Amino acid sequence: MTARLRIAIQKSGRLSTESQQLLKSCGVKFNVNEQRLIAHADNMPVDILRVRDDDIPGLVMDGVVDLGIVGENVLEEEQLERECLGNASDVVKLRQLDFGACRLSLAVPTEFVYGDASSLEGLRIATSYPNLLRRFMQNKGISYQDCQLKGSVEVAPRAGLADGICDLVSTGATLEANGLYETEVIFRSMACIIQSTTPQSDAKQALINKILSRVNGVIRARESKYILLHAPTETLEQIVALLPGAENPTVLPLNDETNRVAIHAVSTEDLFWDTMEELTALGASSILVMPIEKMMG
Ligand SMILES: Nc1ncnc2c1ncn2[C@@H]1O[C@H](COP(=O)(O)OP(=O)(O)OP(=O)(O)O)[C@@H](O)[C@H]1O
Numbered sequence: 001m002t003a004r005l006r007i008a009i010q011k012s013g014r015l016s017t018e019s020q021q022l023l024k025s026c027g028v029k030f031n032v033n034e035q036r037l038i039a040h041a042d043n044m045p046v047d048i049l050r051v052r053d054d055d056i057p058g059l060v061m062d063g064v065v066d067l068g069i070v071g072e073n074v075l076e077e078e079q080l081e082r083e084c085l086g087n088a089s090d091v092v093k094l095r096q097l098d099f100g101a102c103r104l105s106l107a108v109p110t111e112f113v114y115g116d117a118s119s120l121e122g123l124r125i126a127t128s129y130p131n132l133l134r135r136f137m138q139n140k141g142i143s144y145q146d147c148q149l150k151g152s153v154e155v156a157p158r159a160g161l162a163d164g165i166c167d168l169v170s171t172g173a174t175l176e177a178n179g180l181y182e183t184e185v186i187f188r189s190m191a192c193i194i195q196s197t198t199p200q201s202d203a204k205q206a207l208i209n210k211i212l213s214r215v216n217g218v219i220r221a222r223e224s225k226y227i228l229l230h231a232p233t234e235t236l237e238q239i240v241a242l243l244p245g246a247e248n249p250t251v252l253p254l255n256d257e258t259n260r261v262a263i264h265a266v267s268t269e270d271l272f273w274d275t276m277e278e279l280t281a282l283g284a285s286s287i288l289v290m291p292i293e294k295m296m297g
Pocket residue numbers: 010011012013014015051052053054070071072073074100101102168169170171189190191
């Protein structure tokens with residue numbers, strides 16, 4: 001009997017819904033019970049472990065689970081931490097995913113006059129990412145005082161705990177709400193899927209390859225659109241040139257029309273309103289932009 005593949009995802013937080021959605025889109029059928037930390041897929045030998053995101057890199061590095069979905073920020077921080085302690089920190093990053101975009105940034109109170117990172121020389125910086133912060137400051141040759149907090153880092157300056165912070169930013173709304181401004185990006189991050197370096201049985205590796213190939217297909221499909229339109233033959237070339245990434249569209253005749261054709265194309269990018277307007281100006285009509293559910297080959 002094949003041992004079940006174990007995949008760790010965040011239990012609840014910024015990555016949990018999209019991690020579950022991604023696996024479901026790859027055909028892994030499971031139901032999450034809020035009380036249970038493990039969900040068994042009923043159509044594949046796959047178990048989903050729902051844990052704190054900070055624990056995911058370690059679980060993969062230690063071979064407790066086979067795959068994990070986690071932010072690159074958390075992965076990099078854990079790798080630096082383990083390297084610092086002289087512990088093994090190997091994982092294989094299978095691919096970056098298309099969600100969880102954020103950046104780890106330095107930020108200071110609005111009234112702080114910031115020139116460059118050396119403005120923080122000798123000051124206290126609050127962070128949940130002490131290793132990423134240390135690497136950045138060491139590379140710049142700047143010394144500072146470390147104030148490690150697990151959460152609510154943004155309130156540290158106002159609470160008198162620190163002079164600046166190093167924390168995750170996406171829209172910047174949290175910084176603004178706390179009277180801080182972003183001064184320096186030290187790490188850019190997306191969610192990623194990682195694999196343990198522990199050798200797998202052939203059956204398990206085949207299942208990992210299958211899931212990865214489906215992940216690739218799901219993400220390619222999400223990044224693509226199926227476009228249908230009618231075009232005058234005389235502006236056909238200009239119209240095709242406007243369709244992003246659609247090098248070889250299908251061109252079909254229209255019933256009872258000699259000077260207009262139908263174009264079917266897969267575009268690797270979304271078609272924005274501006275392009276739609278340019279297409280119409282070139283005589284295109286009946287323009288349909290449709291989502292693609294799956295892609296392969
Ligand atoms: N504002 C954001 N926008 C997008 N992605 C984010 C944002 N903040 C964090 N992330 C990404 O999502 C991951 C999880 O963020 P979240 O805030 O849910 O973590 P957490 O509070 O540490 O959760 P846990 O309880 O699992 O430890 C982060 O490590 C980062 O990769």
